[in-house]
Amino acid sequence: MPDTSPLVAQSQPSDGSVLPFPPQPMAGITKARMQDSTMQWPEQPQRLPKDAPNVLVVLIDDVGFGISETFGGEVHTPTMTRLADQGLRYNCFHTTSICSPTRAALLTGRNHTRVSSGTIAERAVAFDGYTGVIPKSAATFAEVLKQYGYHTSAFGKWHNTPATETTAIGPKDRWPNGYGFEHFYGFLAGETSQWEPRLVENYNTIEPPHDDKYHLTEDLVDQALVWLDDRQAFAPDKPFLMYWAPGAVHGPHHIFSQWADKYKGKFDDGWDAYRDRVHKRQLKMGIIPPGTKLTPRDETMAAWDDIPAAQRDFQRRGMEIFAGFAEHTDTQVGRLVDGLEQRGLRDNTLIFYIWGDNGSSSEGQQGSISELLAQNGIPNTVEQQIAALDKIGGLDALGSPKTDNIYHAGWAWAGSTPFKATKLVASHFGGTRNPMVVSWPKGIQPDAKIRDQFHHVIDIAPTIYEILDITPPNVVNGQQQIKIDGTSLAYTFAGGDADTKKDVQFFDNNGSRAIYKDGWMACAFGPFIPWNTPASTPRIANWDSATDPWELYHVAEDFSQASDLAAQYPDKLADLKQEFQQLAKDNQDYPIGAGLWLRLHPEDRIKTSYTSWKLNANTRRMPEFTAPGIGRQSNTVTIELDAPAKANGVLYALGGSGGGVTLYIEDGHLVYLYNMFIIEQYQSRSADPLAAGKHTIEVVTEIDAPGKSGVATIKVDGKQVGQAKLARTVPAAFSASETFDVGVDLGSTVSLRYYEQRPFPFDGTINSLKVELK
Numbered sequence: 001m002p003d004t005s006p007l008v009a010q011s012q013p014s015d016g017s018v019l020p021f022p023p024q025p026m027a028g029i030t031k032a033r034m035q036d037s038t039m040q041w042p043e044q045p046q047r048l049p050k051d052a053p054n055v056l057v058v059l060i061d062d063v064g065f066g067i068s069e070t071f072g073g074e075v076h077t078p079t080m081t082r083l084a085d086q087g088l089r090y091n092c093f094h095t096t097s098i099c100s101p102t103r104a105a106l107l108t109g110r111n112h113t114r115v116s117s118g119t120i121a122e123r124a125v126a127f128d129g130y131t132g133v134i135p136k137s138a139a140t141f142a143e144v145l146k147q148y149g150y151h152t153s154a155f156g157k158w159h160n161t162p163a164t165e166t167t168a169i170g171p172k173d174r175w176p177n178g179y180g181f182e183h184f185y186g187f188l189a190g191e192t193s194q195w196e197p198r199l200v201e202n203y204n205t206i207e208p209p210h211d212d213k214y215h216l217t218e219d220l221v222d223q224a225l226v227w228l229d230d231r232q233a234f235a236p237d238k239p240f241l242m243y244w245a246p247g248a249v250h251g252p253h254h255i256f257s258q259w260a261d262k263y264k265g266k267f268d269d270g271w272d273a274y275r276d277r278v279h280k281r282q283l284k285m286g287i288i289p290p291g292t293k294l295t296p297r298d299e300t301m302a303a304w305d306d307i308p309a310a311q312r313d314f315q316r317r318g319m320e321i322f323a324g325f326a327e328h329t330d331t332q333v334g335r336l337v338d339g340l341e342q343r344g345l346r347d348n349t350l351i352f353y354i355w356g357d358n359g360s361s362s363e364g365q366q367g368s369i370s371e372l373l374a375q376n377g378i379p380n381t382v383e384q385q386i387a388a389l390d391k392i393g394g395l396d397a398l399g400s401p402k403t404d405n406i407y408h409a410g411w412a413w414a415g416s417t418p419f420k421a422t423k424l425v426a427s428h429f430g431g432t433r434n435p436m437v438v439s440w441p442k443g444i445q446p447d448a449k450i451r452d453q454f455h456h457v458i459d460i461a462p463t464i465y466e467i468l469d470i471t472p473p474n475v476v477n478g479q480q481q482i483k484i485d486g487t488s489l490a491y492t493f494a495g496g497d498a499d500t501k502k503d504v505q506f507f508d509n510n511g512s513r514a515i516y517k518d519g520w521m522a523c524a525f526g527p528f529i530p531w532n533t534p535a536s537t538p539r540i541a542n543w544d545s546a547t548d549p550w551e552l553y554h555v556a557e558d559f560s561q562a563s564d565l566a567a568q569y570p571d572k573l574a575d576l577k578q579e580f581q582q583l584a585k586d587n588q589d590y591p592i593g594a595g596l597w598l599r600l601h602p603e604d605r606i607k608t609s610y611t612s613w614k615l616n617a618n619t620r621r622m623p624e625f626t627a628p629g630i631g632r633q634s635n636t637v638t639i640e641l642d643a644p645a646k647a648n649g650v651l652y653a654l655g656g657s658g659g660g661v662t663l664y665i666e667d668g669h670l671v672y673l674y675n676m677f678i679i680e681q682y683q684s685r686s687a688d689p690l691a692a693g694k695h696t697i698e699v700v701t702e703i704d705a706p707g708k709s710g711v712a713t714i715k716v717d718g719k720q721v722g723q724a725k726l727a728r729t730v731p732a733a734f735s736a737s738e739t740f741d742v743g744v745d746l747g748s749t750v751s752l753r754y755y756e757q758r759p760f761p762f763d764g765t766i767n768s769l770k771v772e773l774k
Contacts, residue, residue, distance in 0.1 A: 046149075047148045047149060047470075048148055048149050048150075048239070048468060049468060051348065052149075052150075052239045052468055053239065053348050053349060053350045053440060053442065053443060053467070054239050054240045054241070054242075054340075054345060054348060054349040054350065055145070055150075055239075055240075055241045055242070055349070055350050055352075055464060056241075056242045056244065056336075056340070056349055056350070056351045056352070057241075057242070057243045057244070057245075057351075057352045057354070057460065058244050058245070058333055058336075058351065058352065058353045058354065059102075059103070059106065059243070059244075059245040059354045059357055060245075060246065060248065060249065060329060060354065060355050060356055060357070061099065061157060061245070061247060061248060061249060061250040061356070061357055062099075062249055062250040062251070062356065062357070062358065062360060062361040062423060063249050063326060063356040063359075063360055063415065063434075064356060064359040064360035064412065064415035064416040064419075064422070064423075064430065064434070065356075065359065065415075065416055065417065065418075065419060065429070065430070065433055065434060065435060066275070066278045066282070066414065066415050066416055066417030066418070066419075067323075067326060067355075067360065067415045068080055068326075068330070068355055068435060069081065070084050070089070070355075070435065070437070071089070071091070071282070071285075071287050071355070071435045072278050072279075072281040072282035072285050072287045072288075072417075073278055073281075073415070073417070074266065074267075074274065074277070074278065074323070075263075075323045075326045075327055075330075076262075076327045076330075077327065077330040077355075078330065078331070078334060079330045079331065079333045079334035079337060079353075080330055080333075080353060080355065080435075080437055082334070082337075083337070083351060083353055083437045083439040084439075085446065086439045086441060086446055087351070087437055087438050087439025087440065087444055087446055088437065088438045088439070088444065088447055088451050088492070088493065088496075089287075089435070089436075089437055089450050090435065090436040090437070090438065090450070090451045090452075090453075090455065090492075091287055091288065091433075091435065091450050091451070091452055092433070092451075092452045092453060092454045092455065093354070093433070093434055093436040093455050093456070093457075094429075094432045094433055094434070094454075094455065094456045094457070094505065094507075095354075095356065095357055095358050095359075095432050095433075095434050095456075095457050096112045096358065096426065096432065096457070096507065096509060097358045097359065097423060097424055097425055097426045097431035097432045097507070097509045097512070098119065098120060098357075098358050098423065098424055098426075098509050098510075099120055099157075099159050099190055099250075099357055099358065100117050100119070100120040100121050100132065100159045100160055100190070101113075101117045101118060101119065101120075101509065102357040102358060102457055103117075103157075103158075103159055103160050103245070103357060104116075104117035104134050104160055105117070105456075105457050105458045106354075106357075106457040106458070106460055106461070107134075107140040107141060107142065107160075107179070107461070108134065108138040108139070108140055108141075108458075108461065108484075109458050109459075109460070109461030109462055109472075109484040109485065109486040110138050110458060110482065110483075110484060110485050110486075111458060111485045111506055111587045112129075113129030113130070113508065113584075113587045113588045113589045114129070114482065114485065114586075114587045114588055115134045115135060115138045116128065116129055116130065116131045116132065116133050116134065116135065116588070117129075117132060117134060117160065118130040118508070118509075118588075118589065118594060118595055119132075119509075119510070119594070119595035120132075120159065120190055121159055121160060121161060121162060121163050121189075121190065122163045122189070122190060122606070122625065122733070122736060123595065123598050123605075123606075124162060124163070125594055125595075125597045125598060125604060125606075126604075127590070127591060127594040127597075128588040129587065129588035129589050129590075129594065130594045130595060130597075131162075132160075132162050132163070132606070133162055133174065134160055134174070134179065135479075135482070136476075136477065136479045137480060137481055137482050138481065139180070139473070139476040139477075139479070139481060140179045140180045140461075141180075141241070141460075141461040141464050141465070142154070142179060142180030142181050142241055142243065143179060143180030143477075144465070144470065144472070144473060144476065145180070145241050145464070145468075146180050146182065146241075147476070148468070148470060149238060149239070150238065150239050150240060150241045151182060151231055151235055151238050151239075151240045151241070152180055152181050152182050152183070152240070152241045152242075152243075153181060153182060153183040153184070153185075153224070153227050153240070153241070153242050153243070154181040154183070154184045154185075154186065154242075154243040154244075154245070155184075155185050155186050155220045155223060155224050155227075155242070155243070155244050155245070155246075156186040156220050156244060156245040156246040156247060157190070157191075157192075157245050157246065157247045157250070158175075158176050158184070158186060158187065158188045158245075159188070159189065159190045160174075160179075161174050161175055161176075162174060162606065163189075163606050163623065163625035163626075164606055164607065164608055164625055164626050166188045166189070166625075166626070167621075167622065167623060167626050168204075168205060168621060170203075172203050175188065175200075175203065177203065181243070183202065183227055184200065184201070184202055185199070185200075185201050185202075185220070185223045185224075185227075186199070186200065186220065186245075186247075187199055187200060187247065187737055188200055188737075189623070189736040189737035190250075190736045190737075191247060191250050191251060191252070191736045191737060192216070192247055192736070192737040193216075193252065193254060193401065193404075193656065193737075193738075193747065194215055194216045194217065194247065194248070194252070194254035194255070195214065195215070195216075195401040195748070196208060196401060196656075196747045196748045197216045197219075197247070197737075197747075198621070198737040198738065198739065198747055205620075205621045207746065210758065215254075215255075215256065215328075216246070216247060216248075217246045217247070217328065217332045218332055218335075220244065220246050220332070221335045221336050221339070224242060224244060224336055224339070225336070225339045227242075228240070228242075228339065228340075228343060228345070229343075232343060244333075245357075246329060246332070248325060248326070248328070248329040248332075249322060249325045249326045249329055250361070251361065251363065251364065251371040251404065251405070251406035252371055252403065252404035252405055252406060252658065253321045253322050253325050253398075253399060253405055253406055253407065254325070254399055254400070254401070255321055255324045255325040255328055255399050256324075256328070256399075257396070257399065257400075258324075259324030259325065259327060259328045260317070260320045260321040260323070260324035260325075260399055261320070261324070262323075262324055262327070263319070263320040263323040263324055264320060266320070266323070267316055267319045267320065267323070267411075268316055269304070270304025270305075270307070270312075270315075270410070271304050271319075271408075271410035271411050271413060271414035272297065272303055272304045272305075272410075272414075273304070274411075274414040274417070275294060275413075275414050275417045275418070276294070278414070278417040278418075279292075279294040279417055279418050282417070282418065286450060287450065288418060288559050288560070289452075289559050292418055292559040292560050292562075293418070293558075293560055293562035293563075294417070294418045294560070294562075295418060295419060295420035295560050295561065295562050296420070297413065298413075298420065298421075298531075300529055300531070300532055300535070301409060301410060301413060301531055301532075302366070302408075302410060303410075304410065311367075311382050311386065313395060314367060314382070314385070314386055314389075314395065315367050315407070315408050315410075315411075317395050317398055318364070318367050318398065318405065318406070318407030318408055318411065319407050319408075319411045321398055321399040321405065321407070322407050322411065324399075325399075333353065337351070346441065347441045347442045348440075348441075348442045349440065350438070350439075350440040350443065350444075350464075350467065351438065351439045351440065352436065352437075352438055352460060353436065353437040353438070354434060354436050354457070355434055355435040355436065355437075356434035356435070357434075358423040358424070358431055358432070358434070359412070359415070359416045359419070359421065359422050359423045359425070359429075359430045359431045359432065359433070359434070360411070360412035360413075360414075360415030360416055360422055360423060360430075361406065361412055361422065361423040361424075361530075362409035362412040362413065362422040362423060362424070362530045362531035363375065363406060363409075363423070363424075363530065363533075364405075364406035364407050364409055364411075364412070365408075365409055365531060365532065365533065366381075366382050366385075366408060366409070367382060367385065367406075367407060367408040368404075368405060368406050369385050369388060369389050369397075369398070369403045369404070369405050369678050369679070370403065370404045370405075370658040370659055370677035370678045370679065371404050371405070371406040371658070372404065372658060372659060372677060372733070372734065372735065372736075373677045373679070374533045375533075375732065375733075376677075376707070376730055376731050376732050376733070377533050377537060377599070377707075377731065378677065378707070378728070378730075378731075379534050380679055384679045388678050388679045388680075389403070392678070392752060401657060401748060401755070402657055402752060402755075403657070403658070403678065404656075404657065404658030404659075404678075404748075409422065409530070409531035409532075412531070413430070413531070416429075416430030416431075418559075418560040419433060419560055419561065420560075420561065421530075422530055422531065423530060424509060424510055424512070424528065424530035425509070425512050425530060426507040426508055426509035426510075426512045426513055426514055426523075427507070427512045427513060427514045427523035427524055427525050427526070428514075428525070428561055429560070429561055431509070431512070432507060438493070440493075443467070443493070444493045447496055449496035449497075450496070451489075451496055453492050453498065453499075453500040453501070453502070454500045454502050454505070454516060454519075454555075455487070455489045455492075455500075455502055456486070456502070456505050458484075458485050458486035459486040459487050459488065459489050459502065460486070460489075461484065461486055462484060462486040462487060462488040463486075463488045463489050463490050465488070466488040466490045467490055472484050485587075487501055487502045487503075489502075503517065503518060504516065504517045504518075504579070505517075506580070506583040506584070506587055506589075507523075508584065508589050508592070509595060510526060510528045510593070510595045510596050511524075511526030511527055511528055511540075511543065511545060511548075511592060511593035511595070511596055512524070512525055512526040512528065513526065513580065513584075513592065514580075515576050515577075515579055515583060516555070517576060517579065519554060519555060519556030519557075520552065520553070520554055520555065520556070520572065520576060521552070521553045521555045521561065522550055522551070522552050522553075522572075522573055522576035522577055523550065523552075523553070523561075524545075524548040524549065524550045524551070525549075525551075526548060526593065527539040527540045527542075527543035527593075527596070528540060528596060528599075536599070537599065537600075540593075540596050540599055540600060541600060543593065543596075545591075545592040545593055550566060550573060550577055551564045551566050552564060552565045552566040552568075552569055552572060552573045552576070553565065598732075602706055602707075602731050602732055603706075605625075605732065606625060607625065607626075607629075608626050611772070611773045612770070612771065612772045612773065613628055613770065613771045614768060614770050615768070615769045615770070615771070616742065616766060616767070616768055616769065617742050617743040617762070617765070617766040617769075618742075619740070619741070619742040619743075619769070620739070620741050620742070620744070620746060621739045621741065621746065622739050622740040622741070623737075623739055623740075624654065624655070624733050624734060624735055624738065624739065624740065625733065627654060627739065627740035628654075628740065628773060629773065630654055630661055630699075630701065630740075630771065631654060631655070631660070631661045631729060631730050631734060632703065632706045632707075632729055632730050632731060632732070632733075633703055633706060633773055633774070634702050634703050634773070634774035635701050635771060635772060635773045636698060636699070636700050636701070636771070636772045636774070637652065637663070637698065637699040637701075637769065637770070637771050638696065638697070638698050638768075638769070638771075638772075639651055639652075639663075639696070639697040639766060639768070639769050639770075640694070640695075640696055640766075640767040640768045640769075641694070641695055641697065641762075641764055641765060641766045641767060642693065642694050642695075642764050642765040642767065643665070643668075643690050643691075643692060643693065643694075643695060643764040644692055644763060644764050645668065645691075645692040646667050646668045646689065647665045647668055647689075647690055647692075647762070647763060647764050648665055648666060648667060648757075648760070648762075648763050649664060649665060649743070649744075649760050649761050649762030649763050650662060650663075650664045650741070650743065650744050650745045650754070650759070650760045650762060651663045651664060651665065651697070651742070651743070651762060651766065651769075652740070652741065652742050652743075652769060653740070653741050653744070653745035653746075653749070653750050654734065654738075654739070654740045654741075654750070655675065655734035655735050655738045655750050656734070656735055656738035656747055656748030656749065656750060657675070657678070657748045657749055657750065657752060657755075658675075658677060658678065658734070658735060658738075659675050659676065659677040659678065659730065659734040659735065659750075660675050660734045660735065660738065660750035661673070661674050661675070661734075661750065662675070662745060662749075662750035662751050663697075663699060663714075664745075664751065664754065664760065664762075665690065665762065666753070666754070667689065668690050669685055669686050669687075669688075669689050669690075670685070670686040670690065670697065670714060670716065670721060670722065671683065671684070671685045671686075671751075671753075672684045672685075672699060672712055672714050672722060672724050673724075673750060673751050673753075674712065674724060674726055674729075675734075675750050675751065676726075676727075676728065676729075676730070677730075677734075680728075682712075682724045682725060682726050682727065683724055684712070684714055684722035685722060686714070686716070686721040686722050687721070688721070690716065695716055695717055696716070696717055696718070697714070697716055698713075698714070698715040698718075699712055699713070699714050699715075700712070700713045700715070701713075701726075702774075703726065706730070706731040706732070707728060707729060707730070707731030708728065708729060709725075709726055709727055709728055710726040710729055711723060711724070711725055711726060712724045735748075741759075742766060742769050743761060743762045743766050744759035744760065744761045744762070745758060745759050745760055746759050
């Protein structure tokens with residue numbers, strides 16, 4: 001039998017005495033003893049079952065229940081279908097409805113607020129369940145499996161490191177390698193450009209190639225296969241764990257045009273018609289139970305018929321790009337699976353293919369060419385979007401490095417068919433119910449019967465532990481472990497008719513909350529409307545969670561939450577509400593709605609304590625959450641430099657093409673650009689070129705308040721040479737992953753003017769760059 005005792009330091013037995021290593025003789029080694037004796041290394045303890053399976057967890061980003069053709073949608077997903085035919089489909093699997101929390105829950109087997117991940121890392125606040133710091137008392141399954149003998153790796157999106165700890169100087173104990181992954185290749189933030197991603201390999205930042213054929217999702221497969229080859233070469237007898245979580249299909253929706261073109265014309269009749277078609281197909285395929293109702297569109301969301309004819313091409317192209325992006329992603333998963341087969345690893349690899357860390361994202365609002373407009377709550381119109389888009393290439397620019405585009409919220413709602421909500425809603429299944437496929441040729445007999453047992457991402461870790469006969473450890477790396485909330489779903493592998501073994505599940509996100517228990521679901525929508533951020537602000541300001549209306553659904557019989565039974569069963573609702581309060585307290589969820597705090601108090605955002613910086617030309621890849629807030633508050637930037645005649649290059653840049661601030665020199669002329677999320681460009685260009693030699697350049701920015709108007713004045717050697725009027729400014733952040741760089745503009749370029757020359761290094765010498773916040 002394998003040793004399945006809780007993990008302790010391997011160099012000490014439980015009584016605390018120290019084992020000699022290697023065992024030493026009582027006396028010196030004589031010549032005769034050298035000739036007659038043998039040396040034997042101690043055998044390594046075997047803590048895993050014989051022929052333990054490899055484990056591959058695939059987690060796709062921001063895609064809902066009604067997208068994949070495998071589950072009745074209209075996006076081609078051949079890999080998901082192949083794995084489903086070789087394994088099992090799950091139609092009652094759930095997430096937390098939001099990125100960082102789902103990942104923390106998946107990796108640890110604990111509810112998201114119990115591991116302090118009640119909201120995304122960038123929106124962390126100082127309430128226990130919302131700090132964004134996964135405690136080491138909640139070991140990930142990667143850490144546990146590593147100590148039991150697995151080699152572990154992670155590729156793609158991480159999003160579980162505090163936003164102020166992602167710098168080159170760290171601290172780095174909360175990077176992926178600090179949570180049990182021996183190898184990491186991907187990005188730390190919540191999103192990044194697929195064309196110019198802000199990559200990290202283990203503890204070091206790296207730059208992708210400037211190659212028109214490069215795409216991040218493809219790169220992640222290539223890197224994963226390289227790691228598998230290393231494992232085959234150096235440790236072929238050890239099982240592996242791989243967590244493969246691409247940034248796709250989170251915004252920005254970036255994909256080669258030929259993939260989007262495959263869907264031209266397929267969505268011309270809009271999202272309402274899409275839902276009708278998919279609902280019928282889901283019923284016909286048996287993906288949803290007979291009699292499942294199609295829920296109606298929320299009154300706050302636009303109907304397709306309400307979209308003006310002049311805007312429809314823009315809205316259609318948004319969905320075509322998303323669909324191509326999703327198919328491309330599934331195809332890359334197929335490349336990874338093919339790689340397993342080619343290496344003889346497929347049969348004994350247990351694959352969890354989770355189609356979405358939450359439902360489809362409605363953060364595009366009315367359709368957006370720069371998705372962080374919504375994150376910052378900046379009012380705008382579709383007409384503004386289209387007018388700005390026309391200046392940079394029209395519809396052909398969507399999906400390219402020139403935009404950070406994301407589709408209309410109506411398409412996200414359609415992608416949640418037959419449910420009524422989207423990402424960021426924890427009360428209704430459109431935000432939390434995601435398809436999953438499980439395949440393990442050596443261990444699971446394929447079965448076409450849908451697994452409809454109610455389960456959640458917290459159940460994956462206990463499932464892995466049960467399969468490996470591992471008792472969840474009480475102590476890991478000296479840390480006493482908190483309880484695991486998940487329930488193994490391994491029992492579903494053999495029996496499709498088995499009753500659900502999960503009794504209760506807690507949900508909460510942005511004040512939207514629910515409790516599932518014994519086939520019933522009580523829920524409250526809360527004040528936040530994900531598809532209408534501007535309208536949410538006054539609702540949040542006037543919200544009292546104690547007065548929220550609650551709904552009640554018998555989801556064992558009402559798959560889509562179509563029939564509210566609150567009035568019919570008030571006692572049942574009261575009991576479930578009371579139990580939710582107990583679960584919320586146990587899971588560190590108070591105050592209810594803590595994830596909304598920054599929407600009213602942006603000044604409390606996670607940030608460094610610094611108000612001044614002295615930098616030089618070696619300053620690169622400074623994440624925006626640790627960088628000077630030159631775009632959102634008053635400041636002075638002072639640069640001492642030596643310039644050649646007709647100098648060229650970037651002096652500093654913060655952000656990317658989706659939004660940011662840059663100061664650069666073009667043929668000697670000093671150019672300042674405040675890129676207000678593409679839709680507005682505030683610029684100043686000096687009339688005269690800089691003379692060769694030493695200069696002091698100042699940019700003095702006065703901003704009334706975050707999000708308000710301002711003015712940037714540019715001076716050379718004390719003389720004003722330009723001024724830019726800032727009609728409005730960014731209240732929170734330009735980007736999730738773009739950085740502050742001195743002397744270059746790494747990644748996506750703030751100005752398209754120098755895109756072809758990127759990173760457009762300054763051809764002079766920057767002696768110092770000082771920033772003072774006011």
